[in-house]
Amino acid sequence: MLKRTSWTSKLTSTIAAGAAALMLFAGFASAHVTVSPTAAQTSAWQTYTIKIPSEKDLPTTKITMKVPEGVAFKQYQPLAGWKITTEKNSSNEVTSITWEVDGDNEGILAGQFQQFNFVVQNPDTATEVAWDAFQYYSDGSIVEWTGQPSDSTPHSITTISEDPAAAGNQATTGGHDSAGTAGNANDDEAAAGDNNAADDTKADDDTTLGDALNDTVTGEPNNTDSDPGTLKLQQATLIVSILALIMSFLGIALATRRKKR
Template identity: 50%
Template sequence: MKKWMTGLLTGAMLVISPVLASAHVTVAPTESTTGAWETYTVKVPVEKDSPTMKLVIKIPTGVAFQSYEPVPGWNVVVNKTDNTVTWTATAGGIKNGQFQRFSFVAQNPDKAETVDWNAYQYYQDGSIVEWTGNEDADYPHATTTISKAVSDSATDSHGKKNKAKRQQRMISV
């Protein structure tokens, strides 16, 4: 009986663990190149019976936010003073069992580093989940590793070759 219960619990954890591991705010891509203009996508799942009504993303130091893709049913406020982007639902928000993607373009830092994407998820019931911890935390923030291009053939998220930083800076911000 003890072996049967242990096997049942182990099997249940194998089924539940991937769901728990994927049920947090993520930012893609998780890897990019220095100085590149990147299209980032934030994926927001809902883990509660209450809908998500607002999401705030803190743009990491060194990342230059440029523009966002509009999402029907959501208003967007970009605050360059505190480096945040806020999406607020104009209707029902994101319901339990659903997720929403929000995309934006930003320029990566010129130096190789890991950037942390702190996110604040606001639910209709008034609760807030702060996705600001390290990878071992209950509510980890997403990260993107920014590396130097390994070759002249490296491309950005638009499929364009990464050119010298001099040419990238020609794009007006």
């Protein structure tokens, strides 16, 4: 009776150790959906980038991101192979944007990531905005990136500050896509002696905004190359997982042999 109890205990411990190793290293290999920059200036027309990694052995086929309250969505960047749509409320404000595979595009495959760019106008007061996102896989499963920073699936947060120094990693492009406000752009243009440039730019923006918010963009598949860092993590996870399984089987075999004796 004592021998059987000891054998069962060793077998249970071996299996538990193997399972714990698999869960541990799978956690190390995980990556989050993120929106950057994480700091930006109040009232600025800001270019943001949402980065979507595929954590499963299935392709990601759709991503929906909610536009935070107080953030005014302006434009999105078309991307071949992805259909882009927006939803609006009764006030004609964009409340969410969705990127979905189109045509022959297989989606974001395991070991890959995809980035999508969009432009918004930041709130005019200092605050923190949370970017809730929903990641859809080909099997119909959904990962909701809506949790707090300490959760396993946190949403990304951007700190909006009145201090320009707090927006150190903002986009570096010019015009309305830059970190500066429309007022700052007008000041620079006045100093250069171009009094009409600001009005011309505004007219161009008004034209493209209407098109951007109403159009559905289609194109050819355009999967990104595999992220080297993600691939290395996945390879390491696979190797460690295999070793953990081998150790588990060896433990079972050893326990069985001792039982026969």
